[in-house]
Amino acid sequence: MTVTRFAPSPTGYIHVGNLRTALMNYLIAKKSGGQFILRLDDTDQERSKQEYADQIMRDLEWLGLHWDRVEKQSLRLDRYREAAEDLKAKGKFYEVFESPTELDLKRKKQLNMGKPPVYDRAGLKLSDVEKEKLRAEGRDGYWRFLLDQERIEWTDGILGPISIDAASVSDPVLIRADGQVLYTFASSVDDIDMGVTFIVRGADHVTNTATQIQIMKAMGGTPPNFAHHSLLTGAKGEELSKRLGTLSLKDLRAQGVEAMALLSLMARLGSSRPVELFTNIDELAEGFDVGTFGAAPTKFDAEDLFPLTRGYVQGLSFDQVKDRVAALGVPADKAEEFWDVAKGNITVLGDLEGWWQLFRDGATPLVADEDREFVAQALAMLPAQPWTTETWGQWTAAVKEATGRKGKGLFMPLRKAMTGRENGPEMADVMPLLAKAPTL
Known part of the structure; x- marks a missing residue:
């Protein structure tokens, strides 16, 4: 059975970039009769807020993207500690102590020598005595995952064959000095435990995917299939990330944008198929194919939502609007x-x-x-x-x-x-x- 997930952090409102990820995962599960999990990645206790989690659920309900179950990472901290201890025992986690300033100096030195700025694994060489001395100096250790320095390969559902040399990637930090489990690790544990079989997310996660494939295998799990969609730009190709806060679903809804207009645009934008107005999600799912999407940055213009909204609204029957009219x-x-x-x-x-x-x-x-x-x-x-x-x-x-x-x-x-x-x-x-x- 196909199992997908949408894993937003409740540190803000869902915007159109998040929606693209949510919708693709939902439609893949819907089309195959599988499961769609809403997973709140809320391990950042300082920035995660219940009001954002509540709004995420309201936005998804408004869109008709109904989840089969809700999971919260904040309720799984014991499981992450258990998984971390297992990987420590396998020699896959190692403790390091460098400060951000020291790491920055190392990177600059490597770049000046014409080398890639990859962590030098100095922490692996530390003896127990040296570690205790560093702690006595007031330093707190944090934990990196020991990558196997080999090529990591998978066939991406959008990008095609991907091959990344793990030797060109720093061993990822997975647990901070204060004990907070970071996204790369918590997500890997969850995806294996929850039986996720297909993940669609942004192209900015490709390197994450490579490291997570090794983490999942080290845990004894089978990595899911992956597809990485292109990132959205503005209508003129400009970077959209700085404007995403103004393109929240909450704000678009307040402007009168209809859910099916938004879903119709996002289900086709960036694919080889033309945008057309759908009247329900079942139709949308039936014709959805993640393989039709391209790797090039995708231009998004919020103004395109209003002709679709007009078409949808003008097609409504009186029964559908009678309460609004009354x-x-x-x-x-x-x-x-x-x-x-x-x-x-x-x-x-x-x-x-x-x-x-x-x-x-x-x-x-x-x-x-x-x-x-x-x-x-x-x-x-x-x-x-x-x-x-x-x-x-x-x-x-x-x-x-x-x-x-x-x-x-x-x-x-x-x-x-x-x-x-x-x-x-x-x-x-x-x-x-x-x-x-x-x-x-």
């Missing part, structure tokens, strides 16, 4: 008619409020100076309410007869006078919904 205060006997008239002129559902305000309160006429006399004459000829779908045609015909105006010169000034807008639904449909006649 919340505006639209009378029940006018609600469906209001939706039918307004829906073709909105991008997000929030736009309905402006149309109902117009129909309920009337408009402030928009009248050009050269049309003022004409509009005043026309309004004087406006039939008394109630108005019907026939009123517009009858009224404009009478005004045409009286003034000689026709075409755009007739209709546009009257539309602007009645609605205060240059564009909108057919005026024949608008007239019955207008509660008040405009006054100049």
Whole structure:
């Protein structure tokens, strides 16, 4: 059975970059009838916040990405200690004491000598006496994983064959001096323990994957299959990472972006297949293929979400929006008619409020100076309410007869006078919904 996972850190809100990872993993599990795990990587106790964890769950529920179970790394600390002791016993963990300044000096020295800035494994040569002396000096030891210096190879689901020489990579630090277990280790333990079989994540994790494959094998586990998607850039190819905070799902939702519009874009963006609007996740999963995605940086423009949102919203039935319409205060006997008239002129559902305000309160006429006399004459000829779908045609015909105006010169000034807008639904449909006649 295919088991995938989405493992956000609850140190902030989910943004579009996180969503790409979550969605790909979800669709792979959904398509195969497998399991999708939500795993909160919350070992950083200082930065992890419950409010962020709660918002992550709300965002996923809004999108319809329902998880099969929730796991929290903060509840598995004993398991990580157990796994660490096992690897220490196998000679795969070793204690080191260098300060960040000392490591930086080593790297600079290696670079000046034309060598790769890889950790020199000086910690391996320390005797027990030397370690005790360092502790007596006030230094705290931390732990690195001893990599086998061989080529690490796998066939990536997006990037194809990958081969990384472990000798070109520093032995990763997996446990800090304060005892905090770092992502690379905790994630490896979890993926093996939880039976994860497929992981999709960003291309910035490729080197992590290489080291994690060795960690998993050292634990006696079988590494899952991996696929690394490209990173998102801005619409002009600029780095997006600094703007991701403004592209949180929470903020996009507040702007009126619809869940299916967002999912439809992210499920195809960066693939060889065109973006199209889907109406439900089952359709999305059925046609999903991680192998169609490319390695090149993927341009993301938040503005692309609004045409998709418009298409989705305008395709909704009255039953799907009746609660939203009722919340505006639209009378029940006018609600469906209001939706039918307004829906073709909105991008997000929030736009309905402006149309109902117009129909309920009337408009402030928009009248050009050269049309003022004409509009005043026309309004004087406006039939008394109630108005019907026939009123517009009858009224404009009478005004045409009286003034000689026709075409755009007739209709546009009257539309602007009645609605205060240059564009909108057919005026024949608008007239019955207008509660008040405009006054100049």
